[in-house]
Amino acid sequence: MAGNENDIKEILAVHHAWLESNNDLVIEKMYPNFADPGYLQFNLNGHEYQGPAEKAKLWEGLHQIGFxxxxxxxxxxxxxxxxxxxxxxxxxxxxxxxxxxGTGVLEPDPEPLVFRVTEVYRRDDGKGNQVWKIWHFHASPIASPDLPRFPQEA
Structure with missing residues (x-):
């Protein structure tokens, strides 16, 4: 890790709060982690979400379809x-x-989904207050272990 120890501690606190808000997709816990306005997400579902309010609509929709x-x-x-x-x-x-x-019951997938995450932070909440917030979040799948990587590793 590179940077001021206090900054890193504050950034990690936001990161952990954001991660925790994803458990059961709790909208009220999600909002405080992001710059507003200014937040942009490239979601694992392949779509882009501009701002926490649009992200909240995604989570509401996921709840409605039983995800x-x-x-x-x-x-x-x-x-x-x-x-x-x-x-x-x-x-x-x-x-x-x-x-x-199709059963009316939330059924878990047999294996957990593992994916990579990149977050971009600014010490600005979108309104000029000097607090660390997430400005960009990107989630993407991990390549399958059997997929060739080029150039080939020795």
Whole structure:
């Protein structure tokens, strides 16, 4: 980790609060972690979400169709790089995904979903207050272990 120890501590606190808000998709816990206005997310579902209010609509929709995330965990300790009023964090998360598969019951997938995460932070809440907030979140899938990587590793 690179940067001021207090900044890193504050960034990690936001990161952990954001992770926790994903358990059961709790909108009230999600809002405080993001710059507003200014937040942009590239979601694991392939779509882009502008601002916490649009993100909240996604979570409301997921609740309506019986989709849920639970048992959110950090798979790899976050790496934080902070300099001045900007920072980024990289890590891997896992989540138990469940949904209504036609039975009327939330059924969990057999294996947790593991994916990589990148977060961009600014010491600005979108209104000029000097607090660390997430300005950009990007989640993406991990390549399958049997997928060739180029160039080939020795």
């Amino acid at each position: 849920n995330l639970s048992d959110m965990k950090i798979v790899e300790e976050p790496k934080v790089h902070a300099e001045g009023d900007l920072a980024y964090l990289t890590t891997y998360w896992s989540a138990q995904v469940s949904g209504d598969k």
